[in-house]
Amino acid sequence: MPLTEERLNATFTALADPTRRAIVGRLARGDATVNELAAPFAMTLPGISKHLKVLERCGLISRSRHAQFRPCHLERAALDAALEWIEEHRRVWDKRFDKLDAHLRDIQTDQRGGR
Template sequence: MPTAVDEHLDAAFAALADPTRRAIVARLARGDAIVTDLAEPFAMTLPAISKHLKVLERSGLITRSRHAQFRPCHLEREPLDAALAWIEDARREWRDRFDKLDAHLRELQADAEPAKTAKTSKKPTRRRRDHA
């Protein structure tokens, strides 16, 4: 069963999947802003920007004050940091894995080098594969 943390991350990733919304988040990281300010760098109508803001708001990544006249948008660090931490961990896992794969490939090819003229390679796997 998905936990609240999962659902928040789900929503955060869905929201961050869009480049316009990532740009809005990056802008808000520098400070609160109102919709017209946020729309300014984009060739987009205010309703289009508002739609993105609604997605961000639903994801929990931003909040908007309900009462203030201009309803400035505010970035919530906690859900963003949670999403970024997940990404960082997954990235590190693949980085480590690929570091090891790189070393493994070097070894394989170094082993194969002396046997290059003879057609018998020392490559460890010669299994038949049926997936083609």
């Protein structure tokens, strides 16, 4: 999965589901097996398995294997990518208001200086 648009699509799609957000929340506190992750939810295991695949496809989690277990691990980098997108656009937004402020100061200065 490249770092492109595609990936942002997949990451935000993954975060759009409350079950998957809860799974991410759980994994932030430490790795866990599929059954552990499934426990809190009123959902069949295949359902959880699908959600995990979605999270894996966008790079939000990775899975290793340990005997019959496939412990899931949160990948912080993918979370950062989504964060980065939002922050960038907030910066653009903020810059706009900085300019506006500057403009208002200019007007003020003109009024004091001129006339």
